[in-house]
Amino acid sequence: MESRIKEKLSPLKLSARQFGILQYLEEYPNSSQKQVGNVLQIDRTIMVAHIDYLEDIQCVQRFRNPEDRRSFGLTTTEQGREKLKVGCNYLEKIELDVLSSLTDKEQKDLKSILLKVWATIQKGEKGEST
Numbered sequence: 001m002e003s004r005i006k007e008k009l010s011p012l013k014l015s016a017r018q019f020g021i022l023q024y025l026e027e028y029p030n031s032s033q034k035q036v037g038n039v040l041q042i043d044r045t046i047m048v049a050h051i052d053y054l055e056d057i058q059c060v061q062r063f064r065n066p067e068d069r070r071s072f073g074l075t076t077t078e079q080g081r082e083k084l085k086v087g088c089n090y091l092e093k094i095e096l097d098v099l100s101s102l103t104d105k106e107q108k109d110l111k112s113i114l115l116k117v118w119a120t121i122q123k124g125e126k127g128e129s130t
Contacts, residue, residue, distance in 0.1 A: 001098060008090035012083045013057060017042065018050055022059060022076055022084050030073040032065065059083055 005016050014022070017040075024036055037047035051074065054060035059080030062072040076084070099107050 001094070004094050005091065008094060009087055012087055014059075014083060014087065018054055018059075019084075019087050021050055021054065022080050022087075025060065025074050025076050026081065026084055029075045032071045032073060033062075034071065036074065054080070 002016070009016060009019055012019075020040055021036060021042075024040060025031060028035075033047055033051055034044070036042070037044055042050065051060060051062065055062060057079070058077055061075050061077050063075070065071045065073050099110070102110065
C-alpha cells in the first residue's frame, strides 16, 4: 500500500510525510513548525527540511508569530490546498480499492475500530491513562 501511495503522490512532487504535513496545516492553520513536528512525530531537523521544501514549491507559507517573534506560524497556500485536493482524491481511490473486498458495514466497523486504537495510542503518548 505504501508503494501505491508513493506512486500516486509522485506527480504532485510530495512524499507521504509532506502530504501529511499539508493535511495537518489545513486542519490546524497557523500552527508552529514545532507544534506540527511534535504532533506528527517528525524530528526537528527533518521538519525544517520538509517545510523548506514545501515553501520552495509554494505549498506552505511561513509567517512570524506575532506572540513569539522567535517562532514561525505555517499555513497552506492556494497551491498547497490544490495539491491536497488532488492527493485526497488519489488516496480515496486507493482506499476504495484496498477495502473493496469488505462490505460497507465491515468498512465502517474497521474505520471505527482503527479510530479507537488511534485515540488510545494518542492518549498513551500524552501520558493520559485509559
